[in-house]
Amino acid sequence: MNDHVMGWDAGAMDVRRVVHPYRVDPESVGNGTPVEKAPDPQLGTELIPAARYFSPDYMKLEWERVWTKVWLLGGRSDDMPEPGDYICTDIGKESVLLVRQADGSIRAFPNVCLHRGNRLRPEGRGNAEKFQCMYHHWTYGLDGKLDHIPDLCTFLQGGPTDMALTALPCTEWNSFVWFSLDQDVEPFEDFIDPLKRHLEPYHPERMAWMRDITVEWDCNWKTSVDAFNETYHVQGIHPQLKWYLDDVNVQIDCYGKHSRYLIPFAAISPRVAMPSQIPPAIHEIMVHAGMDPAEYEGRVSDIRRDVQLFKREHGASQGKDYSELNDEQLTDDYHYTIFPNVSVNVHADDVMLFRQRPHASDPNKMLYDIWMFGLVPEGEEWPERVRHQHFRHGDKTIGQVLDQDAFNLPTVQTGMKSDYFPGLWIGDQELRIRHFHKVMDDYIYGPGEKGPGDL
């Protein structure tokens, strides 16, 4: 009985019950986020070599052929509304200035003075009329032009070529700012395809910052990307989520460079018996939707659908416009991986995004950015921008679920270096991990060019 959406035998999995969650008809979504299952790529069953996660050579290849070739997420458009507003963001050994221009457009420049290489600004946000290097006061305009070199007459060679910082490709999409370190990068439209149609209906521009956190993690950036690319680990690391979501009936879709999975939320995992009382986390979902769980007469197994119907009926009166979302999207987690390093959970009322950045030199370290945005109901005041926090893993909690992930990752990173661990033994619930590595292969070795001896 291959009755699982992925073609597996749902009854043969480690479950207590076979469940068929409500799914919207793919024909019904119109121009909205597609829901139909994408054909699965044939990616084989080979090991994914463990050395990819700690080899300095592989890290170098990643830098040369991935990080410096792709489009990268830089920040939020609403953090730079006025001319002179800028975001300074680091990626590996590079740092980039994203700057709002007088005409409303944005430009991106390497955050480095052409004189002696000093960083122009520390990482973060701000507003500037000009960018003046602290070292010798070389001064650049918002457009990156080198407006003033003190004592220019003492430089016999004159000023640097073009008297300007290198202009890097950048663009804004769906309330986010993107840039590339590659001046010849493919058009953003081609890079992001087909996700525009998927993600625009969520209107993240109607959402405000709720969390802005950077944590230093002791693992490779891919160790983290992998962790968010599968739901197989819910039964291992997040046992409490079995009373919150259906980790078994997950649809996986791989597209070109990117991928997604769709997880039913406000649901009980088929791995446990159906409770008669409403679990606390689902209780919270109901309250957040505006329902009173005490009034609820249905069964726990009906809640997901009833929350969808309730939000559909009452969303508009709560100032929440769900008109471009399908019913599933009103409860479920649509989780996208935007290659290479963005994992984003999109929901009707919030977006929880993780940006995973490599360390400048150590493959065993990374920066884990948590960006959360909440829908601001129409007519309500836009909340104050939350402050950015930056700390080392373990110094502060990042919430129960993410703590469970975070505390596991360093032991994965260490374990993978064992001589007795040749590589990752990936199952089909982890298809997105395999797909992600295939995209890595294509960037690093050229499409289909990875040889048998290649890492």
Place this chain on the structure above:
Amino acid sequence: MDLGLAGKKAILVGAARGIGYSVAEVLAREGCDIALTARSEDSVKDAVASLSKYGTKIVGKPVNAKQPEAYKEWIDWAIGELDGVDILVPFTSAGGGMGSEKYWYNAFETDVMGVVRAVEGVIEKMTEQQRGSIVLLGSTSIGEAMGGPQPYNAMKASLVTWGKQLALWHGKNGIRVNVVSPGPIEFEGGNWDMIKGTMEKFYASQLRQQPSGRLGRPEEVAKAIAFLASDAASWCNGSHLVVDGGFTNRTHF
């Protein structure tokens, strides 16, 4: 010891799972005919099907105890199907909940009136028979505070008081009424199963409070209920038996 349960007729309300189902199983095994109900049709069907293996008469139909007329009809139907009623154990409960006034009404309707309506539905027949045993379900959370100020504990407490009054009032007609208060009981799909999965620390703290280091099992309460329901407990009337593995600290003088 012969409990004298063979051939007895038992009505069990809310008996498709947990302690209720376990009582049904113990009674069926002892030779009782049973009429049972729960809210969900599927779970009633499943319970009836799996209890039938003990060879006694088992009947069931779903009913919502919050709908008085349908509920009364169900009890009449059950008495008719069994041709009498010797034992009544109503398990109806809306469970816990805090923060909305509605929980008071839910607990009143389900935990209190779900029980009251069942008792009133059988008392006439038991009086006519001059024979009957009723066991009501309390909770250790009525004698020792637990889970915050919620209607569940307070409403459950009222059953102990009311149970005593019933026992004194109907004793002359050969009807006994006793109360059993279970401590935390764990079974698959039950609250403590979910608490174990979702609130690990709280669950562990409850284990530490149990002298035996574990929570109770449904059949450990079911056997106590079966005893009080049986003729073997003929001199127990108006009693309140705490079945909690030593979970509570209170000394009963």
